[in-house]
Amino acid sequence: MGDPLRFRDDQAPEESAVSLDAFLGQSNASTVRIEAGDDVRLLLPEIDRVQLVEIDFPRFRDGRGFSSARILREAGYKGEIRATGDVLVDLVFFMRRCGFDSFEPDVPLNPADVEAALNRYPEVYQDATDGRVPIWAKRHPHEQHG
């Protein structure tokens, strides 16, 4: 597997990820792996020592990881969130909106396809965690938003 596709300027952590249980049970890890069925909120009390959260997609149809990423961002987590597993290029746009900022799928993504997918939609209809201004707010620039 090659390097992950990253949308961050900092250095990628090199430590390999431990499971959520292992992370909560040991004090020095800074990289944690969230499986689709894990409750990511258990991580929040320890979030200050996390540098990288890997969120796994066992099948592209399993969308639990989208919620996990967004919950982390809503709690103020600023570190890296990496999507692993069965990640399709057609989902990268939605993943970026939920706070994923690096990708290391089982089958590597073609960067040109990713670029095209990320630029496909000129607008968004709703808030997520990426700070993009939803259409309704553009329609009403004087309304308070966010």
Place this chain on the structure above:
Amino acid sequence: MYKYDQYDRAMVDARVEEFRDQTRRRIAGHLTDDQFKPLRLKNGLYLQLHAYMLRVAIPYGTLNSAQMHKLADISRRYDRGYGHFTTRQNIQYNWIKLEEAPDILAELATVEMHAIQTSGESVRNVSADQYAGAAADEIIDPRPWAEVIRQITTFMPEFSYLPRKFKIAVIASVEDRAALRWHDFAIRIVRNPNPENGAGEIGFECYAGGGMGRTPFIACKIRDFLPAGQIFSYLQAVLRVWNRHARRDNIHKQRMKILVHDLGEEEFRRQVEEEFQHFLTLGQDVPQAEYDRIAACFAPPPFETGLADEIDRSDPDFALWVDRQTVTHKAPGYAIVNISLKPIGGIPGDISAEQMDIVADLAAKYSFDEVRATHVQNLVLPHVRKQDLHAVWQALTGAGLADVNLDLVTDIIACPGLDYCSLANARSIPVAQKIAERFADIGKQQDIGELKVKISGCINACGHHHAAHIGILGVDRKGTENYQLLLGGSGAEDTSPARITGPGFDEAGVVDAVERAIERYRELREPGERFLDTYRRVGLDSFKEAIYG
């Protein structure tokens, strides 16, 4: 009606180009069918028994004449001259070519239509009361809120791959014409009953966890009153609880209804409320100004005042049609017209291109340019002057669209069944045709009175058999078609699930069984009782005795 602005247009245009690119990659062999399937499904394109099938979204069932003409045009140019209205107020084409599907989406975009939210594991096209804006009993027109919901649920990033599909309905009256509590999430628009805190304010009574399919559940009320402006936060809370906690190991147990049932109403409600309080802090709800902008698109048409309410009933055929097919309108001098797509011996919900054009012309001339599709697979002209009813009836008669059977035994819901659908186990349409032929006599139908017959060709229940007074479910019994009979369901405000009567029948046998059930009702009924009322009073056993002897 809602009008797209430059933002809505840009989104739909981008969608068309995306699908054009995906289709090109598939035909060139760069995508396998496994990879392409979820992409085409997100655009309403299925591979069915005979060809590709395209399902086009009709948000909350509202169409204008230009859109109806476009649907006719597409059926002629890209299909085989007809379309099929579904139980989710959408329309399907049965003979689509993959290589032409992107062009069809581009054609639809020219009249502000699309196939988004018509398939896949996402929030589906929002359904609503087909009489919205015309019904005498509504608090407000529910469509502006349905449109708000359509926009905020379009391409929701967190909920791109939900455990299963998610269906929403919105109504604003006590009478339920939208099968509200058979939905995953449902809203009845109400005024705040609390006199100390914003009495009279518009908000939502919320229901969750309804659904048909293999395991039918009726949605439970999860909130008495939600301030309307908080809908985005609340909907996200419901979706997040479900997305995180639903089972993912068995496709038949992943719908919202199973989670609500497994957690219990109380615990589900508690989790939703907790998540809701969190979302409220994010400040992402749509402001009143945006609702007002959308609501302005749905301002009542300029109804004339001082119109006569009298109708010349000297033609008995016309009088019969008026009595059965028209409904009280909120504006004096106007009526709501129901157009039956259930001719005796026809295919429920099917309509030819020529008929679509005629309905579109009638809408333009007589109904402020509006048509509605109903979940019962009929059409509605919502705003017709009573003085124009005769002209409308004559035009409908000429088009073969003046059948008189609204809510009667021949107004049958039927899914496409094994004649078209790759999921089906048995044919639905021939059963509907044979029942309709047996009860073709209008005098007999009127004597039987309100009777809702609904037929599904498999357990997915697209034909709403669980919500039928008399339901029929087609199953595969060792390679032959077999039909189970169900009684006592309702999709109206008196919602209830139907119960299976006993062993199944072959096609001829189930038609006979329906007749025996109806005969038993006629023997037992008391004055004013509908079939459903008699069934509820006397119970299943009496009907079983009549059916099985």
Place this chain on the structure above:
Amino acid sequence: MKILTGNDLKTGKVVWWDGSGWSLHVEDAVDAGEHADVILATETAACRVNGGYAVDAAAGADGRIRPAHIKDRIRAYGPTVRPDLTLKPADPEAGNWVI
């Protein structure tokens, strides 16, 4: 016997393996025998068929090949409720073959 069916990728039309290619007519279907999986894999990979699968079939009393399951007979014929849209619109008896 085992016959092979699927849909044409571009048009979606129902097709049957005739030994060298894909025919619109079930009458042309041949017994794929033990080669079914290999043929399906090759033809699917080459995008000559979409959603292909093997079905049981037998020759009927008239010698015509008849898929064992009603679903495949409806695929072969067309919707029984619209004989005008089937492959045999002029033959009023054709639908009887399905049932």
